[in-house]
Ligand code: ATP
């Protein structure tokens with residue numbers, strides 16, 4: 001764990017500090033592209049970047065990497081800020097937009113041209129690709145590679161001024177068409193694209209590419225450690241080339257770590273957007289989504305997510321984390337904090353034939369056995385109750401410890417009851433109600449309170465229970481790795497039973513006060529969160545996770 005061992009990024013930082021590199025500063029950034037909502041993979045990056053800044057008394061910027069106008073929107077910019085804040089991180093006054101640097105990036109590009117390190121190329125995208133060659137075959141120089149500095153400057157300025165069609169020309173770095181690294185074969189630095197930008201509007205018709213904008217944005221913000229995911233490892237020489245060619249020395253250093261993948265879900269904004277747009281889920285914040293907003297609505301806490309990120313750590317090779325570890329983390333957290341309550345998901349009526357009519361008792365129930373300081377709540381008890389349909393069987397197998405004709409169970413915080421009669425629909429034969437007797441000596445504090453029976457059931461009082469809608473969730477996908485099969489449409493692996501809505505659930509009356517976001521443990525059923533659209537007159541609970549922990553099993 002982080003307190004006893006040092007991960008490879010901390011080791012790099014420790015070495016840098018020992019060498020007094022960057023005047024001993026540690027300055028990281030979290031650089032999302034505002035083209036979708038953040039997911040749990042981003043949470044890993046957020047925890048890492050903000051966490052390192054905190055650990056080393058450094059700084060961490062929030063930077064919108066908004067250099068691709070066609071896919072970016074203000075809605076995403078806002079949701080990203082909400083999500084980072086909700087996780088508990090603070091960028092103070094250090095929120096930036098790469099688009100704020102467009103003018104400076106343009107100046108760097110002119111500087112490269114003047115140094116003979118960049119040229120305007122008229123090849124089409126397809127031709128550029130063909131000329132690039134392959135891993136086994138060197139590339140070919142563009143016929144435009146030897147344009148003079150003057151011509152390149154004139155053309156680039158005309159590109160900016162809007163003289164050419166989209167795609168007609170690009171600016172390329174002049175590096176090495178024979179490099180063993182394809183990214184170094186004269187990469188495109190600027191393209192012409194007429195698209196309104198969410199911040200700069202139509203000010204620009206040329207936009208810098210990621211590989212050009214990112215290192216320079218890092219340099220402008222005086223970032224020391226630029227942490228990104230492993231796919232960018234072979235972009236690092238280009239990252240360094242851009243900085244060096246722009247005479248930035250010393251500059252930030254790029255460090256790559258393995259991205260988070262989770263079983264039974266997908267982790268790319270593009271795929272998540274597809275699910276939203278297809279209507280496969282009910283929005284980015286659908287509680288089945290691995291987005292931060294989805295996890296929040298599902299009932300995950302920032303603490304559980306941070307604990308999860310801490311436990312998975314950072315590594316240099318990709319792997320897939322079992323989603324049951326994430327579930328384990330929220331169980332651990334909610335076990336400590338969530339008040340206990342009773343909710344009957346699929347009600348079956350029980351009539352206690354020897355309990356006085358019109359009598360109501362208020363029975364105390366502990367709010368959280370993990371935290372006796374939370375006290376007790378009052379549970380109304382009366383002659384007519386509801387238990388769970390699945391807690392009764394007319395013909396039980398051996399070792400069935402719930403209710404069946406002639407058997408006894410304890411009702412949690414109340415009495416031992418015995419089933420004496422089964423009332424059925426005369427036509428369908430469906431079980432409509434149970435007649436039971438209760439043993440008045442078995443309440444807590446009474447002489448027989450210690451009498452043992454095998455099963456304990458949850459229940460609610462019929463007259464006092466409050467109706468609620470309960471939503472049960474299962475994995476969004478049926479396969480552990482839904483995008484395993486190359487070329488296969490990952491949506492084929494969607495789980496058709498990922499959402500089950502129970503509209504006739506009943507909860508104990510104290511829950512009328514439950515406010516959106518509140519979390520409970522419903523005895524024997526799991527942890528639940530009040531949905532953000534729930535109200536006192538129409539309660540909605542989302543199941544965060546069941547009680548059964550499969551982590552490490
Ligand atoms: P996606 O493919 O989901 O769009 P991305 O990397 O393109 O992911 P960005 O908005 O560019 O999304 O990501 C912002 C930061 O979050 C980057 O530094 C990126 O490396 C990091 N990040 C994105 N996905 C993951 C992941 N699955 N695990 C860890 N870090 C991630």
Ligand code: MG
Pocket residue numbers: 033
């Ligand atoms: Mg990206």
Ligand code: MG
Pocket residue numbers: 269270
């Ligand atoms: Mg992406």
